[in-house]
Amino acid sequence: MELKTMTFLVVGFTFALYIYIAIRSKAATTGEFYVAGKGVHPVLNGMATGADWMSAASFISMAGMIAFQGYDASVFLMGWTGGYVLLAMLLAPYLRKYGKYTVPAFIGDRYYSRTARVTAVICLIVASLTYVIGQMKGIGVAFSRFLEVSFELGLVAGMIIVFIYAVLGGMKGVTNTQIAQYCVLIFAYTIPAIFISLQLTGNPIPQLGLGGSMADGTHLLKKLDQVLVELGFAEYTAQKGGTLNIFLYTMSLMIGTAGLPHVIIRFFTVPKVRDARSSVGWALVFIAILYTTAPAVGAMARLNLMETIQTGEIGSPDGNLLYEERPDWFKNWEKTGLLVFEDKNNDGRIQYYGPGLDAQAESFGWKGSEMVKVDNDIMVLANPEIAHLPNWVIALVAAGGIAAALSTAAGLLLAISSAISHDVLKGILMPDLTDKGELLAGRLAMAGAIIVAGYFGLHPPGFAAQVVALAFGLAASSIFPALMMGIFSKKVNRSGATFGMLAGIGSTLVYIFWFKGWFFIPGTEMMANTPDNWFLGISPEAFGSVGALINFIVAFTVSSFTPAPPEHIQHLVEDIRIPSGAGAAQDH
Amino acid sequence: MKDMSAYWRENLRLVIGCIIVWFVVSYGFGILLVKPMNAIPLGGYKLGFWFAQQGSIYIFVALIFFYMVRMNKLDRKYNVHEE
Numbered sequence: 001m002e003l004k005t006m007t008f009l010v011v012g013f014t015f016a017l018y019i020y021i022a023i024r025s026k027a028a029t030t031g032e033f034y035v036a037g038k039g040v041h042p043v044l045n046g047m048a049t050g051a052d053w054m055s056a057a058s059f060i061s062m063a064g065m066i067a068f069q070g071y072d073a074s075v076f077l078m079g080w081t082g083g084y085v086l087l088a089m090l091l092a093p094y095l096r097k098y099g100k101y102t103v104p105a106f107i108g109d110r111y112y113s114r115t116a117r118v119t120a121v122i123c124l125i126v127a128s129l130t131y132v133i134g135q136m137k138g139i140g141v142a143f144s145r146f147l148e149v150s151f152e153l154g155l156v157a158g159m160i161i162v163f164i165y166a167v168l169g170g171m172k173g174v175t176n177t178q179i180a181q182y183c184v185l186i187f188a189y190t191i192p193a194i195f196i197s198l199q200l201t202g203n204p205i206p207q208l209g210l211g212g213s214m215a216d217g218t219h220l221l222k223k224l225d226q227v228l229v230e231l232g233f234a235e236y237t238a239q240k241g242g243t244l245n246i247f248l249y250t251m252s253l254m255i256g257t258a259g260l261p262h263v264i265i266r267f268f269t270v271p272k273v274r275d276a277r278s279s280v281g282w283a284l285v286f287i288a289i290l291y292t293t294a295p296a297v298g299a300m301a302r303l304n305l306m307e308t309i310q311t312g313e314i315g316s317p318d319g320n321l322l323y324e325e326r327p328d329w330f331k332n333w334e335k336t337g338l339l340v341f342e343d344k345n346n347d348g349r350i351q352y353y354g355p356g357l358d359a360q361a362e363s364f365g366w367k368g369s370e371m372v373k374v375d376n377d378i379m380v381l382a383n384p385e386i387a388h389l390p391n392w393v394i395a396l397v398a399a400g401g402i403a404a405a406l407s408t409a410a411g412l413l414l415a416i417s418s419a420i421s422h423d424v425l426k427g428i429l430m431p432d433l434t435d436k437g438e439l440l441a442g443r444l445a446m447a448g449a450i451i452v453a454g455y456f457g458l459h460p461p462g463f464a465a466q467v468v469a470l471a472f473g474l475a476a477s478s479i480f481p482a483l484m485m486g487i488f489s490k491k492v493n494r495s496g497a498t499f500g501m502l503a504g505i506g507s508t509l510v511y512i513f514w515f516k517g518w519f520f521i522p523g524t525e526m527m528a529n530t531p532d533n534w535f536l537g538i539s540p541e542a543f544g545s546v547g548a549l550i551n552f553i554v555a556f557t558v559s560s561f562t563p564a565p566p567e568h569i570q571h572l573v574e575d576i577r578i579p580s581g582a583g584a585a586q587d588h
Numbered sequence: 589m590k591d592m593s594a595y596w597r598e599n600l601r602l603v604i605g606c607i608i609v610w611f612v613v614s615y616g617f618g619i620l621l622v623k624p625m626n627a628i629p630l631g632g633y634k635l636g637f638w639f640a641q642q643g644s645i646y647i648f649v650a651l652i653f654f655y656m657v658r659m660n661k662l663d664r665k666y667n668v669h670e671e
Contacts, residue, residue, distance in 0.1 A: 066641075071622075074640035078614045081645045085610045088652040089603045093659075207642060211631040219632030237637045239622060247619050272670045274660055281652035288645050295641040577596055578668040 003391045007146050010395040011402060014184055015161055018177045018406075022165030025173045030435050033170030033442050034101035034418050035268045040175055042275040046282025048178035049266045051185060051407035053080075053257075053283070054290060055131075056138025059185060059404035064376030066298030067305075070236035073298070075246055079253025081284060081291050086258040086480075088280035092267040094487045096276035097576045101268065103261040103415075103479065104423040110486040112569055113494040114428060119501050121419050123478045124261045127471040128412045129453065131262075135412070136457025138405035145336055145381070146398035152458060158406060159454045166410050167446050171269060174410045181403035186289055188400025191393055192384045193293045196300050199387060206296030224303050230314055231306065232357025236299065242537040252544035256472030259480030262408075262415035273579035301379040304386050309352045309371070315364040320349040329385035338375035344368045413453060417445035473512060473540075477504035477547025485555055490573050492555050493565045500555030508547030512540040595666040602658055606651050614644040 001009075027033040040048070058080070066073040100106055104124060108117025136155055143154020165173040190206075197209030201220055213219050218226075224236045234240050257263065266283075267276045308327065312319030323343060333339040341350060344367040352371040353361060361368075381401070384393045421442040426433045433441065478501045485492040485500070492500075513519065515529040527533040529540065538546065575581070617625050618640035625636030633642070663669035 071637055071640060074618060074637075077641050078618055078644050081648055082610065082614055085606070085648050085651055089606060089655055208631075210642075211633040211638070213632060221632055221634070221637070237626070237634055243619065247615060250614065250619065274656070274663070274670060277656040277659060278653075281649065281656055284649050284652060288649055292642055292645055574592065577599075578592065578666075579663055579670050580668045 001391065003394060004148065006391045007395040007398050010392065011147065011399045014180075014399045014403060017180055018161055019164055021176045021180060022168055022173050025165075025169040025176045027168070027170040027172045027439070030101070030422075030438050030442065032172045033439055034422065035265070036171040036175045038099075038269060038271055040269040040271075042270050042279035043282050044179055045175070045266060045270050045275075045279045046284075047182040047286050048175045049263065049279070049283035050286035050290075051178040051182035051403070052266055052411035053263055053287060053408070054185065054404055055408035056135055056142075056401065056405040058290065058294075059189065060138065060142075060377050060380050060401050063294045063297040063301065064379035066295055067302040067379045068374075068376060069240075070234070071239050072241050072246065075249045075253065077291055077295065079250045080257055081287060082250070082254040083257025084280055084284040084287070086254060087263070087267070088277055088284075090484050091258060091264065091480075091487070092280050093273045093276045093579070094576045095264060095483070096267055096270065097273045097579060097581075099268075101265075102418050102422050103264055103483070104419055105427065107479075107482055107486065107497070108423070108427065110569065110572065111482075111492075111494045111497040112566065113498060116482070116494060116498045116501070117423060117427065119498060120479065120482065121423050123474050123501070123505060124419050125416055127260065127474045127479075128262060128416045129449075129456075131260075131471045132409055132412045132416075132449075132453040133456040135405045135409035136453055139402060139409070140457060141377075142398060142401040142405065146395075155454065155457050158402070158409075159450055159457075162406060162410050162413065163447065163450050166413055166450070167443050170442060170446070171265075171414055174414050175266075175269060177410065178407045181407040182286060184396075184403040185400040185407075186286070188396040188403075189290050189297075189380075190293055192387060192389055192397065193297050193300075195389055195393075196304075196383060196387045197296060200300050200303070206293045206300075210296040210299055220303070221299060224299055224306075227303065227306050227310070228354070229356070231310060231353045232361075233354035234356075236302070242531070245531075245534075245537050245539055245542050248538055248545045249542035252476050252542050252548075253472055255480045255548055256476035256544055259475035259478075259483065260471070261419070261475075261479065262411040264483075265415055265418070266411070297383065298379060301383055301386065305374070305379075306352070308386075309350050314353075314357075315360070318349075320351055323348055323350055326350070327386075329382050332385065333378055333382055338373070338378050340371070340373035342370055342372045344370050409453065413446060413449045416449045417442055420445040420449070470509075470512060473508040473544035473547060474505055476544030477508040477551055481548050481551040481555065485552070487573065487576060489556075490570050491564060492559045493562055495562045496555040496557075496559030499558045500551040503554040504547045504551030507550050508543055511535075511543040511547075515540045591666055592668075595662065595668060598662055599659065602655065602662070606655050609651060610648065613639060613647045618644050 031037050062076055095106055098106055104117045104120035107120040139158035140151040140155035143149055144151045165177050193206040194204050197206040198204050200214060201209040201212040203209040203212045214223055221237055229235050267279055270276050270279050309321050311321050345365055350370055351366045353369050384397055421438055425441050426438050481504060482497050482501050514526045517524040531537055617636060622636035622640060626634040628635040630638050
């Protein structure tokens, strides 16, 4: 069957499945809309969290970043998994015990302050909305590349699907579809990886294949190191960035992960405190399947790419691939503009090499690396074609990418809409709202959030690529410390928490804007965004952990000069620290 | 009330232990000590590189389940477990 027809069939089937699930999981109460009635099995919630967490960036871009950065991309691997350890031990069980529907509701109650609650709502909306824009873009790209429909049409189709299950079913619908989406995306990711690992190393398990040997007996990673160094690129397994920056970047991603509200609220949906503990573990199991496969995909795809182009000895007249003989996948991706070749020395062959070979290259008659652009995203998307896998696998990868983007978008939209309907409307503006009224408000907020996200997806602000750093920086420097201190300290009070959050976000924002322009407006940056200018070599993306530290210091200092929290707050903290007494469906 | 503070202290001790392991395998072996660790081979992997891209993730998973089992026992010991 033709690839396009096959892709339409596979993607169409998954969409039919999501709609079927949506119709079966209509939410009838606010409890179902916000937290799926707190009745989700911990293993299934782990799966849903996996899909919720793994976005278009994890599915499509991460392996490519690993392929081109080698060891330095470990920042993402450790950073986007290590946060779950913090979540399991420092936040999830306690917040589940408290039993409220949203993250700002806990912050507002624990710090007995509307200001704190509103601050948390603002952090949540900015972090989640910036994140959603990236997902919307991912949906549009996946559609336009695989189904050859326009970007806009693809995005609108994605929005309609999310609209159906998120507005109707709220958390209940989102959870059930996320479980299905996890299955789609994990199959789509691992099947090509298994085949490629088999082809290169004879080992069907990519995690072992990465540490295995090639047909000629050399270790795959050693071979990759050699090939890259010979061609003037940096050694794959060696560290290139500064240690302090790698350290703080990893820390920012970890505490940012633990502080992202759309992840935290997933653990409000399980029946018990002990389920929250195990569910975080299951979530990480399901995430680790993809995250330990990605390094294998990255390394193997990079090796395949290098060997496809450099077919013979470096510098010999026929050592490089003739442009006319390039494989089909090369042609396909050239059409998308993600792969760009420019024959600089007009010899009809492709030269792809790094800065280390510049001097020598001239003596070969090479006039610069001719692979002008190799986009990160190609590594995963073109993988099945590079490995000559059947069309249904390629179709599955398309469905997987769309599933990853849709599931994350839905989770984020739910976090946004519940903050608006539960924290802002019911919590502050209209406390007399009935359950039915609040449910309607929740659905309207969801519909509104989808439209706003869709608008930004169609008209992405110029800074779309920059804002992911902002989402993690905000979550790390504001929400995580406020939650952790709220549970582990009885001393931190209203003023401490509020000033702490403001100092944390403030310092992080200023640092990001300093190097990327105020509100990302081009030309307003105070200094060029280069490692020489960074404070102690800390990149703007890595600053969230410093912001978190500032938050902790300010909060404790201010709290020590101001009155301690009232007695009922001290009791509240004591109560959330023990599991017993959590109602299965606590009303409030 | 005294029981509860003992429960909380044991919990904190467990958490701190787990966080130390979490820190050592990722920030220690995977980042700060990655160069000396890389001198040690693990199959086709360099050990520091393995910790950074594989090992730390496996240990994170194991840590969470270890913590869960120990906490469930602790809950029963202090009779604060859920029905």
